[in-house]
Amino acid sequence: MKAIVIYKWARATASARVRESGEVDWGAAKMTAGDDDPAALDVAKAIAGADGDVVGLTIGDGEAAWALARGVATAFTAPQVGPLADESATAGALAQAVRQLGEVDAVVIGDDPAHPGVAPALAAHLGWPVVLAVGSAALSGDGRVVITRKAGAEVETISLVTPVVLGAVAAGEEARPPGMMETIKARKKPIGELSVAAPAEAVTSTQTRRPARSGAKLLGGEPAEAAAALVTELRGDGLL
């Protein structure tokens, strides 16, 4: 099967600074791999299978060799599409790019809680079904894709026909990030460039409230006193 993994399609929210005015200052932050991007790649690889094909796709100004350093044979980028506030517009740009990559069975993207609308909107643009919160995937004999996902305390198994859009979530840190040698080799490989027109944005973000700051408490004194005070505080807050 052929699966597309989409990566580095947003900036890390950790690089954003919310000013007192409510304005968000992104500084010079570039598009970067999200926490769920490695999980999306694993799902794409599982769907493609040993003989299949995984194609990497990214947009914007991030380092596109990310997927190549992780064993993907070919990767494409649409550098003109910058970070957009409108999640549907981001999805629209991604859909344009996906259509340029020929027939595919699955498009896998990180199911990022900071951008919850992108994966469903991508499915809408493509006219395909979508499943979110995907933890793992496998191929079944009849050409269907079988995924698992956590639903509360249960693990749900779903069988799907293709083509499909999957939103993947990571269970933890990336198991084995590539070393320097793999990264250097990946950087030397060619990356295809796609021409995608940045869609008009229908949504703009006008204000971001600063996250509520719960004042930090500093407990001084001798280590033993401080530890005792900490226990008292935690008990007081019902945490112990």
Place this chain on the structure above:
Amino acid sequence: MTADADADVDFDVIVVGAGVAGCVSAFQLATAGRGVLLVERGAEPGAKALSGGVFYCRVMEQVFPGFVEAAPVERVITRNCLSFLNPSSFVNIDYGDQRLASPVNAVSVLRAKLDAWLAEQCESAGAMVMPGFRVDRLLIEDGQVRGIGAGEDELRCKVVIAADGVNSFVSRDAGLRSKDRTNHLAVGVKSVIGLDRAVIEDRFNLEDGQGAAYAVVGDCTKGVGGGGFMYTNLESVSIGVVLRLDDLKRRGASATDLHDGFLNHRFVAPFLKGGELLEYGAHLVAEGGLAMIRDLVKPGLVVIGEAAGLALNTGLTVRGMDLAAGSAIAAARAVDGALEAGDYSPATLGEYRQSLQECFVGRDMETFRRAPAFLEGTRMFNDYGPLLADVFHGVYNLDLRPRRHLLKTARAALRSSPVGWLDLARDGWNALRAL
């Protein structure tokens, strides 16, 4: 090195650390057509550098003509103020000069922006910039440095340039530096306070795009060896204290308390009023001057920038970035020569040591050799501020008693100060020699 070993390399040069020193040397060597790998442990170049500073940037013109226009600099520093700060008085030596604007002598910079720009220049020049990897060992064979290790990977090269900053593990690994004595180290605690561009220009009395740099001694450190600094960026003010570790420890003082006290000082707080805290952090600074450097060269290795102990705190200026750039230029030239000759022995690479000594870096390090020792004297931090304030109080406090000449006023102030005539003479002499 044999031809075999030469054929077996991944890069001509591997530079460890994409600060000012690393980027400048990588850029120079890539421009000369050498295969360069620039490794930086931060996720992005500049990501790890707290801060910024006042960059005495004339040296950058040699590397990037038009540096001030092209690079992301904040303000052109045209006002330098040395401030003796006391609890309820201060005496400033405030020097403003438009000659400092043309040619530009110093700029304020924020490293997150500057280092990212420098790394981009390296990339455009053909260097491979590799952020997100920490070099954790040197490959040394028969006393010759042959590359670096990072995790499972080993990369071979002809010359390694260690530009990994104040805590340089690379030069320690190579046996070029011992563990630093603590009085060679200082801790810097710093905040960046956001303010409107126009508000900054009003408060600091600046023309558009120009900036001020304050060096402060006295009450900002409550007598701990070190000083305070404050300088203007385009839309923020960087302010903090640099404190000698040994003195801090001896007095049981807290660096963060001193930092907070400085920002809230009655004469400092008005500059920052209504500002928004954008960044806060702490960092080690090497302050040893020449005494810290054991050697700069080993077969296949050169050490540059703050990794080589090249930093100067003269009391009037804190310098590190310009020395980093200067040493990088000298090293790049020597390494290029060594690559040309195919000889990476200390005899050839030692060219670097030589040209460093001959350029402004070596000369200034030598000139200010005594500054660290002079700055260890405590009178500078405790006693001169009140003394100066008493002199000026005698001059300006027209309390209807008959005035005395300045000399007499000064003499009276000196009598009630812990500073004796002899101290004054000795410190004056030492200051002239050290600074």
